[in-house]
Amino acid sequence: MTNIKTARLIFICFALPHSFEAALNCTSPSPEALNEALERNLFSKNQVRPVKRFSDTLNVTIGITLVGILGVDEKAQSLTTFIWQFLEWDIAGLNWDEEECGTKKVSVLREKVWIPDIHIAEFMDEDKSPKAPYVYLLNTGHVYDSRPIRVVSSCRLGIYTFPFDVQNCTLTFESYLHIASDITMIQGATAANILKESRKVIQTNGEWELADIKVAPSTLVLDEETFSEIAYYIILRRRPILYVVNLLVPSCFLLTLDMFSFLLPLQSVDRCSFKMTLILGYQVFLLIMNDLLPVTGEIIPIINVFFSISLALMVASLLETIFISNIQSSSSQYSMAPNWLSVFVLRYLAVLVCIPPKKKSNRITVSLHPPAKGMTKLLFILFCFSKELQGKSDKTSSVETPQDPALDELRKLRNDLTAIRLQMERRLEGTKNSKEWYMIGIVIDRLLFGMYIIFVSVSCITILCIWLVSKSYVK
Template structure:
């Protein structure tokens, strides 16, 4: 019995030691490496000497541009790389492990921020975000983020405007002698998702110096150029305004009656002006309230309001001309008016009916009525041509700006370029 118990004890001991050796040999290298790195690394101390940080971003999506508040919100992937000698190890001592991952809060991370940000959302705050570390001490810190940055909006050519927004990355506390930022390439666009309102035109970057609290820091500026897609604004604002204006012009110079009771024309003109003034308020609520520039769309809407106003005023002239035929002293229209309006002089006409001869005389009232009718046709045609010209030009500009094709070409070229960095 004693021999049996001894045999069982030796067997259990052997198996336990073997499992421990196996676990240490095949599963414990990563744990040993993590303990080794955290013991010799001080997360409160930056690496010795100057730290060269490779800083690159990938533009994923332009969430939106708020013209009124003058800011842009973007989703980006950020990749920062630097070398920290205290996080290096010998590969042969840890069974050939060349890479490991450490918690974000356990190692030193440079304080790189966006200087022109209004709001910053870290999308991995609720997730254990590991940082990749190489055996040479190279640290790769990658994370997605949503930034809302200041962006000066130019409104002079709205809705055919282009905007250039900047994202400015720099260290808050370390000067350029301690931290030097470098970007190896332009922002990547491999996973870019187009925006419905804005077409991406170009992305670029530049490295500069920025003086902050008497400290010169290294700064990287990423430029994002976008162009507005204007077709929506033309359909929703220009077309209704044009239709209201044309109907108003047609109504102002329509032949309501052969009498001089035409005061309803003024009511129609005022109603049309108020309708277009309401539409112009939609544009003013969309763009910044600037006194330096007036948006092109506002200029257009004010132009057609002025045209309707002038047309409404001119209806009084047509009414006065029409009323001349009903005065007590009957005077025919002057010859120069007939020539300008291409009205032929009519004489008395004789015709026979029921065996009797009658004389049809073109009265003075009829003559002035013809003049006023020709004036209605002429003024209506002139005003419709005047308001149609800028409207057609706006649509011409819209169709000339093929933003979708330009964006597609940019993304195709960028993806071919980005293959060099993946």
């Protein structure tokens, strides 16, 4: 009896480990025999997690390959991509002999086996990708699930540096129901391998290019429950050449043309009409290209600020041209410029724009171009005649004589000469005022021209720096 009990104990010790294996017994190495064995031992148990005990954790290995970048919607803040999703897990206790059943792996219907409820947390729309009805089942109990997914995911897009922007969108894979103690997500391929494989098979070659892919396992705590998840960071870079050619280059051309219009002489060219034509052309250009600019209610792209400042400078240059034209045509009718304005503009701003104020000289300037001989004789005769007329009027004022018509005419002529002299004095004073206003206009014109040069230079340097930073993104 003792020997029999000992033999039974030895048999039980050897049989217990193998009883958990639940090896399939195939009557023949044929598909029918393997299918019958799977029906008996696997397909009827696809309602619960394939673990030995409920306390066991099922490890699900995940991997993806980015196949296409279908679109980025700045207004809806969404990213549309096409990926291949790979899931792998083990069915506890399932195995079969390759020679006995005739194959190492077999494809089975997805509905026949238990599938983990892995989903993408950022999903925003229905998956319209082709359905994959089968999964691979290996003789070791390993399940390999591969299927395509069209992902419309939410993504916080930053368009401040448009069209040189780089976007970082996240795809977070997690179980919808099972907590971390039930299902644990495990990273499959490394980020470098995923990026390499994605660039190899990617199908789209549109506005966006794949810059980098990063992977970070993490956990989500929700209602005191912990969920295992893996986040894939899809980093995209916009190809800016379309917007540079269609937006920035024409705008810079119009802005440069308006800047160099300051070199046109106001005396011989109607600069106002020229600038008005440029403003209208620039406005039409912005209306036509409005569809190319991204629209969001949160952030204004820096390129929109550039366009607005460019239009504001064009309008300011037109107003300044109208001001200078008015000074040149009717400044003689103005009163003297305020002292504070003359000091601020002619003494400080003039030095700032490289127009130094003229120093007063004590030397007497002799004109090398004397007036014409006829004008000199006329002035001399009028001077002598006015003196003689003044002497006669003094004599007649003391002695009463009958009125002489010639004397009345001479008095009228004297009054006319006095009026001419007063008018000439006023004209000389008006010429001084007009020169002062004219110099104020010249200084303002030079100041706006310098602002144009500074703005265009700073804008070009900023655009180039942003472009170089986006191009030098560390992969």
